[in-house]
Every structure is written in structure tokens, then in C-alpha cells.
Amino acid sequence: MSSRALRQPFSLRLTSNIFLALWCLIAAFPIFWIVVMSFKSPVDAFDSNALNVIFGPATLGGGKGLSLLDIILGIAVIWVTIAFSTKTLPSMVKSYSKPGQEWFGWVIGVLVVLVSFLVAFFVILPAILSVLNPWFGPLGRDVLGLTTEHYKTVWIDRGFSNNFKNSLIVTTGVVTVSLTVGTLAGYGLARSGSTLAFWILIVALVFRALPHSVLVAGYLPVFINSAEWLAPILGENAPTLYGKPFAVIAVLVAINQPFTIWMLRSFFQNIPAELDEAARVDGCSHFQAFRRVIMPVMWPGVITTGLFSFLLAYNDFLVTALLLDAQNQTMVPAIVGMFNRETTTTDQVVAVAAAVSITAPLIFLVLIFQRQIVSGLTAGAVKG
Amino acid sequence: MNSRTFAAFVGPSVFMMLLFIAFPLVSVFKQSFYVTQPIYETVEKETCTPGFLTQTCVTEQVSQPKLDEHGEIITQTQYVGLQSYRNVLEPERAWRAISDGSWHVLSTINFWKALRFTLTFTLITLPLVVGCGLGIAILINNAARAIRGPVIFVSLLPFIITPVIGVLAINWLFRGDGILTAMMEWWLNRDIALFAQAWTIEVLMMLYRVWHVAPFAAIIFYAGLQTVNQDSLESAVIDGATRWQRLKYIVIPHLMPLIIFVAMIHLMDSYRVFEEIVGFSSQGYVISLQWLTFDYLTPDQAGNRSISRASANSMLTMIGVVILLILPLRRTWRDHKGGH
Structure with missing residues (x-):
């Protein structure tokens, strides 16, 4: 070339x-x-x-520990799974699912592969190997030390699954709300050339540069005393916003909003305006044009932006550490807590296991969505 | 699009930003002039310890917070003017330190210590991030097409990892006799303690930040490299330009807008440096402006948060953000006016 x-x-x-x-x-x-x-x-x-x-x-x-035989068979199972999910699975999904509903086929396909991999790797394989290892002499002798006990400690004894659940609530909330609000705003901003739209974007840019601790300093007193000042409106059972996941969701959505609208705006600008103009000529209102014409073609941009919203919520330490109480704590502050509190090396390794547990989903995310992440990074740069 | 439809589309987003960003800013500004604290009263308290023959009793004056009828501490909010700012900045001590020319004294005041580190950190990492990003982008662009995908996957890992966890990962490599420290000790043949003084921790923090952000810069520059005009490169070769000259006179000018973009984003983000302090737990040696606010907001042993100081510190941090943003905003404003 x-x-x-x-x-x-x-x-x-x-x-x-x-x-x-x-x-x-x-x-x-x-x-x-x-x-x-x-x-x-x-x-x-x-x-x-x-x-x-x-x-x-x-x-x-x-x-x-693991013997050479364990390692060889383990790698073989992983390799077969990867080969199956990259070669056979796409064509199977295509042929079995109805056209237009392929995402549903993908969800089922991925779940089936995941479950059968987990069963094969953690149930069937150890059972077979415990029979085979004694037979193979030197090949079956343990050579590589390996233990999963720290993962058991983290997830079962330390209640990390509870932190995982809280993280799940917060991230799901943040992604859904910020995409819903942001898509509308991004579309509006992309299609309006008014000075007001320009100023909204500029103010959003300023907000993006704010240190998050500044904002949290504003929330804390208000959230802690919220039962008092909400009482006239909500009566007796006015909630204390401090420590509540939904309050943190609202905060993270707002913090993420400037970035979201900038990014979605640049995606919407790439969708030709003639498309919705044509729909308008055919008698659609702006909302109908958005729903029927734009929504079907906007998904690549929305998925990319959603990924970055997910990352913000998942990776956040500052806001969640200050605004959530121990019971609703998410994963990142929990790990920092473990790291700072524990002094023995055993506890340190437990913290390492927790850190790996939180990183693994991110690695899978890059594996699946590499193209979208790259396009998201460059979309912001080329337009911004 | 008329203004009503525009408002309907943009309304929810603007509302959220006003409620959760603009309003807190105003309230932080207000809080920085007020102090909320419990009302203390002085009571006489007699404490008696059993003694031989008679009890030994001591009467002393104790100041304790006043309680209301529910047994909760009564607090009052007082206007204190610039007192919180003075508490954070300690202007007299700082001024004396500056006029004596003693940096050591100045760095005992938290705010100045944090400011010094934040600025050093921002300014040193900036050229490193741009340089490394550019280097990696050129390397990826030079590689065979088949391996670019996997290479980009690996490059994205440091960028995508949770910042605190990334810092901890680096920390575990170096802490105590971590393998990299052990390797350096073996190589230099001397004992090394990386977490015993401020400057080594700072170097590690900068290394982490470059490791974390360089992939982002690299991906953006790589995308930019795809659109370099091949014809001008070719004609440069025919005119006898060396590789270095081609890079300097064709590629870098082409990438200049992207370099400015990356530099801007990096300035904003590294000015907020925070996770490094938490992950290296370096508060004894190195602190940053945002960490200082975080620290004021964290409850102390008595369960009190110094909200007022945190607000004052936030407002002072904001000055830096404003200075940072003046230049790009002026440019955008000129572009906008030119476009109409």
C-alpha cells in the first residue's frame, strides 16, 4: 500500500x-x-x-498447585472457548435468531458460552484431572503454586459481593440516566446553531475542568441535613440523602453530563441533518423525527458514550467514598479501605485479589468494545 | 429548531447541571465565609476517686458541647469573613517564610505544600505524556497491520484500569522489597527505600500518570497519523528530506490541533491529581490540592468535618482552574465569533 x-x-x-x-x-x-x-x-x-x-x-x-497436565488441559479449554466464540458463535447467532433481533440472540449465545465455560473449567476439568494426574507420573506432579483461597476470602468472608452489588446499582443507574438525559441534550445541541447552545457547551466545558472535591464540598452539608430541609415538602419520612445510592447516582450523572453532551453532540453532528429534515417534511414533529429516524441510527454513538459513563461510575473513588456510608459502599473505596487498614501480608494479598476482581470486567470490556472505545476517544478529539 | 423544542430537548440536562454543579459551587462559595460549630459551655465537674479514709475529689472546669432536649449537639453558624481562607493560607507565616527565603518552612503549611506538588506534577507530566503518546503512536503506525489490533488492546489496558487500582498495582511492585525495588537494588548494589522520602514518591506518581495517560494520547495521535497527506510525505522524500525533517515539518504540524487538545485535557486532569495520593498513601510526604479538600471533608476522630476550610480550599483551587481555562476559552470565543 x-x-x-x-x-x-x-x-x-x-x-x-x-x-x-x-x-x-x-x-x-x-x-x-x-x-x-x-x-x-x-x-x-x-x-x-x-x-x-x-x-x-x-x-x-x-x-x-497445578501440574503440567493441568496447565495444558486448562489452556486447551480456554483456547477452544475463544476459538468457538470468535469463529462459530457469530454465524450460529446469525442463522438462529430472527433478523432485527440479533442482539437477543447474542445475549443468549454469550450466556450459554459463559455458563458452559465456567462449568467445564471449574467443575468437569478438576474432576477429570483428579483421576488423570496420578496416572501420568512426572507430568501429573504439581509444578506451579496456585491458590484461589484469597478470592474466596474476599468474596465470601469479607462481604465483597455486597460492594459489588452496590457498584452494580450505582453504575447501572448512572449509565441509564446519563444516556437518557444526555442523548436528548446532545441531539438538541447538535441541531441548534443558536448562541445559547454555544454558551451551554462552553459552560459545560468549564464544568468538566472542576475538581470533583469542590462539588462534594457543596453537597455534603446539604445531604447530611436533608431530612431537615426536605421535611416541609415530604413530611415526616423525608430521607437523609447522605449514604443513599440514588443521591450518588444523581451526583455522578451531573458530573458526567458535560462530557456526555459534548461527545453525543459530535456523534449527532455526523448524522446528516437531511435525514430528520426529510422526516419533518413528511409531517413529523421534532420528537417524532428523533424517535423514528434518529434513534435507529444513533446506537454506535450511544454505546460508546455509555461505555465512558460506565467507566466514570465504576472507577469513581472520591464521590462514593465521601457520600456513601459503609453499608452502601462500592468496590473501589472498599479496596482502598482494605489496603489502608490491613497490615499483615495475608491481608495485603486479599486486597490484591479484590483489585484483580474489579479489573477483570474492565479487561473484558476492552476485549469486546475495543473498536467503540477507540472511536469514542478519537470522536472527542477530532471535533473538540 | 425553535426555542421551545430546544428547551425541551436540552432542559433536563441543563437542569441537572444547574442543580448539581452550579448550585453546589454557589453554596461552596457561601460556606467558605461561615463556620458551623457546636456551642461550648463551661461546667464545673467534680470527679472523685476512692481513697483511704476519705475520697479524693477534684473539681475542674470542663468545656463541653451544649445538648438540646433530644441529647443532640446544638450547633451555630457564624459569619467569619475571610477567617477560613486565612486558616488555609496562613498568610503571615507564609510571608515570613518567603521573605526569609526558607522553602522548608513554607512547605510545612499544607496548602502551599499541596500547591507546589500539584503544579510540579502538572508541568512535568505534560511534556512526558505528549512525547510518549507521540512516540507510541508512531511505533504503532509503523507496525504491521495484523498486529496493530492486539497492540492497541494492550495499550488501552493502563488507560482503562481504575485509577486507584492502577496506582496500587504500581505500589505493590515497589513497596518494601517489591520485585522492581529488589531489581534496582541488585543493579545499583545499594539499599533503596522508595517510600521514605518525598521525591522518590513524586517520581513514582509521575511515572504512574504517564503510564496511565500516554495510551490515551497515543490513540488520538494514531488516529491523526492516518490522515497525514501521503503525497506531501513522498514529495518531501524526493526533495531529500530526512526522516527527522519529515516528522518535524509535515507530521507534527499536521497533528498540532490534536497535540493542543491532548495537552488541554491533560492539564485539566492532572491539576486534579488525587488518586495517586490515596493509592500510594503518601499523605505524610506528598499531598495535592484536591486531596487537601478531600481530607478536610473526611470526618476526623471526633466525627467533625471542617466544611468551611474545605470550601475555602476549593475556592482557592478554582482560581487555578480559571487560569487554566482562560486561554482555550478565548480561542473558542474568537472561533465562534469568526464563524458567524
Whole structure:
């Protein structure tokens, strides 16, 4: 594709690729490392020798480990799952689901694959291996220390599932509300060239730069005393907004709103205005034009913006740490709490396991939505 | 689109922004001039301890918060003018420190310490982020088409990870005898304690931030590189331009709007530096402006939040945001006027 004049000498290409590999190593290493640490006993996880962390002799000594056979079969199951879901699954979804309702087919397909993978990996495989391992002699002997006990501690003993549930409530709320409100506003702003629209966008830009702690300083006294000043309106059972997930949802939606409307506006500007003008000529009102003509074609932009709203709500520490009480705490502040409170290495590894648990969904998100994330990043830049 | 439909579309969003962003700003501004605190009363209290023959009794004056009939502490809100600002800034001490030229004394005042770190952090990471982003983008653009997808996937990981968790991940690599510290000790053949002084922590924070933001810059620059005019590159080669000259005179001017965009976003975000302080739990050595507000807002051991100081500190932080935004806003305003 590139012309001969621009062809690069071999040495330059080699150097360039070596540096690229180095960058990939730097980018992935810290994440890879906490994953490795989370599966080891505390002695191994914080060992100063990297090889000890990877192979985990102390974990192995505790009787927890994997044999070569375990590793080979485990990788095989994972590989089959990946191959199936990237090659066979799309065509199966296409042929079995009704046209126009393919998303439903995808949901079922992904759920089936996920459940069968979990069953195969965590139930069937260990059962088969416990029979096979003794037969294979050296191949069946444990070589790699690995334990899942920290995950059990986090999710079952420490009540992390409760934090997970709270995070789920907050993120779902934030994504739905901010998309509903933001889509309308983004459309309105994209189709109006008035000075008012310009000023709204500028003010939104200023709001985007505000440190979040400034806003929380404004909410806290109001939220803590809300039972008092809401009493004249709501009577006896006026709620204290402090500590309530729905109050945090409203706050995060508002904080996210400037970014959302800028992004959605740039997506709507890419949808030709002739489309809704045609609908208007045929007698639609603005709302009907929006519902019937724009809504069917706006999903790529909405999904991308939704991803970024999700990230904001999921990753937030400052707002949730200050505005939620212990009972409604979300995952990120809970992990920071664990990290700061615990002093023994066992507790530190438990915090590592919690950190990996919160990161895993994000990695899957990038795997599935890489294209949308990249397009979202560049859409903001090119227009903004 | 007439103004009524426009209002109907934009209304909910504007309402939320007014209620949850503009209104809190006003109330923070107001709060910074008032202090709410419990009313204290002085009572005489007799405490007796059992002793031989007679009890030993001591009468002392104790000041305790007044309680109302429900047993709750009565508070009062008082107008204090600029007192909270003075508490945060400590102008006399700061001024004396400056006139003595002693940075050490100045850095014992939280606000100035936080301001110093926030500004250093912002200004040092900015060129690093732009430079690394540009470098990575060029590397990705140079790579074979087949591996670009996976490379972008790996590059997105540091960007997508929860900031606090990312900081913790770096922290666990270096803390105590973490493997990277151990590796450096082995290499330099000396004992290293990275968390025992401020400057090493600051370096780690900057490294984390560059690691976290460079992918974002790289993706944007990579998208920009796709639209570089191939013909002008080719004619530059024919005119005998070296690679470096092509980069300097064709590619970078083409990317300039994107570089400005990334720089703006990065300035806004790194001025709010906060998660690094939490994740490295470095409050003993290094603090930032936003962390200071957070700290004032967190209840102390007696359960009190110093809302007034937090508000004053927020208002002072805002001055920086305003300065930061003046230039781009003026440019946008000129573009807008030029467009009409």
C-alpha cells in the first residue's frame, strides 16, 4: 500500500518493533503482575525474587498447585472457548435468531458460552484431572503454586459481593440516566446553531475542568441535613440523602453530563441533518423525527458514550467514598479501605485479589468494545 | 429548531447541571465565609476517686458541647469573613517564610505544600505524556497491520484500569522489597527505600500518570497519523528530506490541533491529581490540592468535618482552574465569533 519512496530499511523496522514490544511489556506488566500475585500465598506474593512469585514454592509447599497436565488441559479449554466464540458463535447467532433481533440472540449465545465455560473449567476439568494426574507420573506432579483461597476470602468472608452489588446499582443507574438525559441534550445541541447552545457547551466545558472535591464540598452539608430541609415538602419520612445510592447516582450523572453532551453532540453532528429534515417534511414533529429516524441510527454513538459513563461510575473513588456510608459502599473505596487498614501480608494479598476482581470486567470490556472505545476517544478529539 | 423544542430537548440536562454543579459551587462559595460549630459551655465537674479514709475529689472546669432536649449537639453558624481562607493560607507565616527565603518552612503549611506538588506534577507530566503518546503512536503506525489490533488492546489496558487500582498495582511492585525495588537494588548494589522520602514518591506518581495517560494520547495521535497527506510525505522524500525533517515539518504540524487538545485535557486532569495520593498513601510526604479538600471533608476522630476550610480550599483551587481555562476559552470565543 505504501509507496516505494516511503519504504523503511529493515534496521529501522526492527528497532521500531522492539520499542513497541517494550511498550506493550510496560503497559501490561503491572496488571499481569497483580493477577499472578493474587493466586499465591502471602510469602510468595511479596517475595523479592520474581521467579519465586511466578512459580510459588511456598504455595506449592502448602499443597496447592497445578501440574503440567493441568496447565495444558486448562489452556486447551480456554483456547477452544475463544476459538468457538470468535469463529462459530457469530454465524450460529446469525442463522438462529430472527433478523432485527440479533442482539437477543447474542445475549443468549454469550450466556450459554459463559455458563458452559465456567462449568467445564471449574467443575468437569478438576474432576477429570483428579483421576488423570496420578496416572501420568512426572507430568501429573504439581509444578506451579496456585491458590484461589484469597478470592474466596474476599468474596465470601469479607462481604465483597455486597460492594459489588452496590457498584452494580450505582453504575447501572448512572449509565441509564446519563444516556437518557444526555442523548436528548446532545441531539438538541447538535441541531441548534443558536448562541445559547454555544454558551451551554462552553459552560459545560468549564464544568468538566472542576475538581470533583469542590462539588462534594457543596453537597455534603446539604445531604447530611436533608431530612431537615426536605421535611416541609415530604413530611415526616423525608430521607437523609447522605449514604443513599440514588443521591450518588444523581451526583455522578451531573458530573458526567458535560462530557456526555459534548461527545453525543459530535456523534449527532455526523448524522446528516437531511435525514430528520426529510422526516419533518413528511409531517413529523421534532420528537417524532428523533424517535423514528434518529434513534435507529444513533446506537454506535450511544454505546460508546455509555461505555465512558460506565467507566466514570465504576472507577469513581472520591464521590462514593465521601457520600456513601459503609453499608452502601462500592468496590473501589472498599479496596482502598482494605489496603489502608490491613497490615499483615495475608491481608495485603486479599486486597490484591479484590483489585484483580474489579479489573477483570474492565479487561473484558476492552476485549469486546475495543473498536467503540477507540472511536469514542478519537470522536472527542477530532471535533473538540 | 425553535426555542421551545430546544428547551425541551436540552432542559433536563441543563437542569441537572444547574442543580448539581452550579448550585453546589454557589453554596461552596457561601460556606467558605461561615463556620458551623457546636456551642461550648463551661461546667464545673467534680470527679472523685476512692481513697483511704476519705475520697479524693477534684473539681475542674470542663468545656463541653451544649445538648438540646433530644441529647443532640446544638450547633451555630457564624459569619467569619475571610477567617477560613486565612486558616488555609496562613498568610503571615507564609510571608515570613518567603521573605526569609526558607522553602522548608513554607512547605510545612499544607496548602502551599499541596500547591507546589500539584503544579510540579502538572508541568512535568505534560511534556512526558505528549512525547510518549507521540512516540507510541508512531511505533504503532509503523507496525504491521495484523498486529496493530492486539497492540492497541494492550495499550488501552493502563488507560482503562481504575485509577486507584492502577496506582496500587504500581505500589505493590515497589513497596518494601517489591520485585522492581529488589531489581534496582541488585543493579545499583545499594539499599533503596522508595517510600521514605518525598521525591522518590513524586517520581513514582509521575511515572504512574504517564503510564496511565500516554495510551490515551497515543490513540488520538494514531488516529491523526492516518490522515497525514501521503503525497506531501513522498514529495518531501524526493526533495531529500530526512526522516527527522519529515516528522518535524509535515507530521507534527499536521497533528498540532490534536497535540493542543491532548495537552488541554491533560492539564485539566492532572491539576486534579488525587488518586495517586490515596493509592500510594503518601499523605505524610506528598499531598495535592484536591486531596487537601478531600481530607478536610473526611470526618476526623471526633466525627467533625471542617466544611468551611474545605470550601475555602476549593475556592482557592478554582482560581487555578480559571487560569487554566482562560486561554482555550478565548480561542473558542474568537472561533465562534469568526464563524458567524
